Amino acid sequence: xxxxxxxxxxxxxxxxxxxxxxxxxxxxxxxxxxxxxxxxxxxxxxxxxxxxxxxxxxxxxxxxxxxxxxxxxxxxxxxxxxxxxxxxxxxxxxxxxxxxxxxxxxxxxxxxxxxxxxxxxxxxx
Ligand code: HEM
Numbered sequence: 001x002x003x004x005x006x007x008x009x010x011x012x013x014x015x016x017x018x019x020x021x022x023x024x025x026x027x028x029x030x031x032x033x034x035x036x037x038x039x040x041x042x043x044x045x046x047x048x049x050x051x052x053x054x055x056x057x058x059x060x061x062x063x064x065x066x067x068x069x070x071x072x073x074x075x076x077x078x079x080x081x082x083x084x085x086x087x088x089x090x091x092x093x094x095x096x097x098x099x100x101x102x103x104x105x106x107x108x109x110x111x112x113x114x115x116x117x118x119x120x121x122x123x124x125x
Pocket of ligand 1: 032037044045066071075084086089114116121
């Protein structure tokens, strides 16, 4: 995955739009929507956005606010099986279709998201 090219193409604005389009869908989702903090949607959206900027653009905001991502540990409080991981990826795919024009960049990002989502599964099926 070419992080630098992805960041150069999307920029902060592109990742901000991606996170916003994703959370518009998560809010309405019957399976994973209820797992999220219902009183802090904008905070959750910002955490994901900042994580993207950190992972792809080495932007320090996420680290300063949240420390090292430790994504697996941070997802342990939520029961994530195959269905939940698939739903996350499917909502993110819709968000990427809506906000990312370049098909190559979209495909690389979605491949990365699918791998991380699989790695975050923590529920015996
Ligand atoms: C596999 C399905 C997934 C589910 C059900 C899930 C669910 C959640 C939930 C409920 C939260 C708490 C929201 C908050 O307060 O911030 C969260 C946080 C977060 N998720 Fe996921 N997530 C999934 C996959 C992913 C993937 C694939 C990524 C990255 C590519 C990711 C990145 C994050 C980040 C960065 C946070 C904020 C962590 C923090 O700083 O506290 N998640 N996720």
